[in-house]
Amino acid sequence: MRTSELIRILAADADPVVRSSPRGRLLRAATWGGVASLVLMVLTLKVRADVVQATLLAMFWGKLAFGLMLTAAALELVHRASIPGRTPGAMPVLLAVPPVAIWSVGILDLASAPADERVSLLLGQTWAVCPALITMLSVPFFLATIRAVRSQAPTRLRLAGAATGLFSGAAAAVVYALHCPEMAAPFIGTWYLLGIVTPAAIGWIAGPRLLRW
């Protein structure tokens, strides 16, 4: 087929493009993922029984802020990684802020605590399950978002996959915070972060397979 013939076919298919904005598409995917993840959490883990009292504690909001900041920065990174020619810009720097912040508090906590309490500050009671549960809750976010990303012609597949995983983990951490009883900054900085980084790593590995077009 001559290229001129192909061009004629393509031009015949050229309707005005209805632009559903790429960011809008991602937000819709994030919302659906959020609903599904919340339902999953309520059914399998249950919201913490003392959630109302917990809202009086600063660290409850600290956990939410940690997760929400990471979620917002990661979602913007997903957007930029999904569109041909966009650069990540300052997003990687923004992503570093919440971990740095939580560990600034964490180091102070550990330093000011009696030596025999340090281990429990770090391990809490649920360290063994926390990363796995966050990863589990990230699955609805990941499935919804990867679909949206695939419709965008991403040209950097590992970055897009990793960003999607990072966003999914961070959003899942926000959902998980509604169930989780742990309040210590060293715990959050370690086990929540691990739960967030795990889906990112999976996204990095699976990116090419899932997103190739």
Place this chain on the structure above:
Amino acid sequence: MTTGHESTSKDVVTDVQVRLGQLLSRGLAGDADAYQDFLWRLAGYLRGYMRRRIWDHPDDVEDLVQETLLAVHLQRHTYDPERPFGPWMHAIARYKMVDAWRSRETRAYEVDMPEDGEDLFATPDAEDSLARRDLMKLLARLPEGQRLPIQYTRLGGMTVAEAARVTGMSEAAVKVAVHRGLKALCTLARKVRYANL
């Protein structure tokens, strides 16, 4: 301050990018003539760019040009008219080139491409060539509902309205069928490229 020659060629490249971006923007808004003009000019630049780089399999150049045009067409909704056209186009062209190389035996081939893609818009090659792999043959493998609308709009250049009359489908259904058929063609072309090695 740059030397006369340097600034001239850089300006030309920028002008080309701006021009193509404007044509595509108008095409996205529904201007079919602008869109056709865009595709035609882009084909020339892609051909020149790829001919300069695919020196071990020159027969494959036109195939890749066509595949890239198809990809640009299917993903045109991701172009934001507010942003520069060059980086968007170069990312897609580069992606397709790397994908093409990956499908060859030389899997570990390191693609040597300048990151800024300035030379994508340097010298066009406007020769309208025949592709080695015939997309029309691939077309035959599509289901009739997708194949016919494409063939009708191609054969004798039927308009969508005419093709709708002949197939008995609504105009909207013809457009959807053409779009789906093109997507299927894109996937098929990749599969064939990987199978052929």
